[in-house]
Amino acid sequence: MKILYFYPENPLSYSQGNNSRALSLLNYFKDRSIHLDFVGEHSDVFTEDSIKELKKEKLIQNGYLLKKKKKSENIIRYYLDYSFPKKLNSRFKDFDRTKFGHKDQFLKIINDGDYDIVIISYVYWSSLFNMELNGNKTKWIVDTHDFLTSQFQDNKKFSLDRYFKKEIDLMKKFDCVWVISNEEKYLFSQFLKIPVHLVAHSLPKTEISLNTEKTIDIVYVASENFHNVKSADWFFKKVYPLLPLDIRITVVGKINKHIPKLQNVENLLLVKDLNEVYKKTRITICPMLSGTGVKIKVIESLSHGLPVVCTERGVDGLINKTNNGCLTSNDPLLFSAYIQRLLNDSEFYNKHHLEAKSFFENNFDTKRTYEVLDAIFFQQ
Known part of the structure; x- marks a missing residue:
């Protein structure tokens, strides 16, 4: 062939x-x-x-x-x-x-x-x-x-x-x-x-190490297309002010050209191996407000067993909209609350970690x- x-x-x-x-x-x-x-x-x-x-x-x-x-x-x-x-x-x-x-x-x-x-x-x-x-x-x-x-x-x-x-x-x-x-x-x-x-x-099934030190609380990965620029603006204007300043956020990709410099935000314009970043991460976010199709970064996060806090557009294309490792809301207050509960409630975190892992293996492996x-x- x-x-x-x-x-x-x-x-x-x-x-x-x-x-x-x-x-x-x-x-x-x-x-x-x-x-x-x-x-x-x-x-x-x-x-x-x-x-x-x-x-x-x-x-x-x-x-x-x-x-x-x-x-x-x-x-x-x-x-x-x-x-x-x-x-x-x-x-x-x-x-x-x-x-x-x-x-x-x-x-x-x-x-x-x-x-x-x-x-x-x-x-x-x-x-x-x-x-x-x-x-x-x-x-x-x-x-x-x-x-x-x-x-x-x-x-x-x-x-x-x-x-x-x-x-x-x-x-x-x-x-x-x-x-x-x-x-x-x-x-x-x-x-x-x-x-x-x-x-x-x-994606290949990822071996999840429980021994790797989690030095990043939140990872946000995005390019600089129109949809991502609009979404990043929403997150940093509406959600970020509701979060404690001791939360460690890493933003990866060209979207960094369109967000403000903030004291607890690390800006990485280009990363050769995102897997190394995900290994150090506790959760990811996908605050998409528009756009169509599956969000590849959501699938990448799930492959590492990482819970994802996202808007409704973030679960587009997923077979299940619930019990999939994603916590979904278009409301800034609830979006913020989901992030903080995942970071502070280990039982709540483990539940969504296992859902992410299982959903990925059953659908995207x-x-x-x-x-x-x-x-x-x-x-x-």
């Missing part, structure tokens, strides 16, 4: 949860000894050196980066194949992130590679699917990662019916759709006649997701 996997960013970058999901899929293909070639989008932070690192880790066989061509390289092709089609479809430009030259480069990779399966990450890269390839043996899969229509709802020209129809129509081009949450599987399967598979984010992927790739 020969697979081509497109994911635009560097899976080895630890700055975002979606990269963790991509990396977990690469580890699956490596574990199953599947020939995997990789395609990403070239950027200042995703270069040929990154491809070499992926090869060094034996996660991929061959790697390619799509590069934006200059208009001057072929002015006629630029207007006929890129500029004019973009303008004609300007209403839905959000659903197409390809740049000039990307489709030609991708088509060449496909034609040279003779792949059995091509996996495209995100519906807004679905235009890489080339109609010229219809009828050949290649099976095309789109890994949605998220419900995009919801992400665009604040756009000025947003229209729910048109955007949702566009998202569904793009999925219909493929032979199979992957989703990351039960909610998205239910939604998309109502409108699609092709298979919709739930491929949850998975690598073994579970590998069984789903094995059925997709080896039992057809």
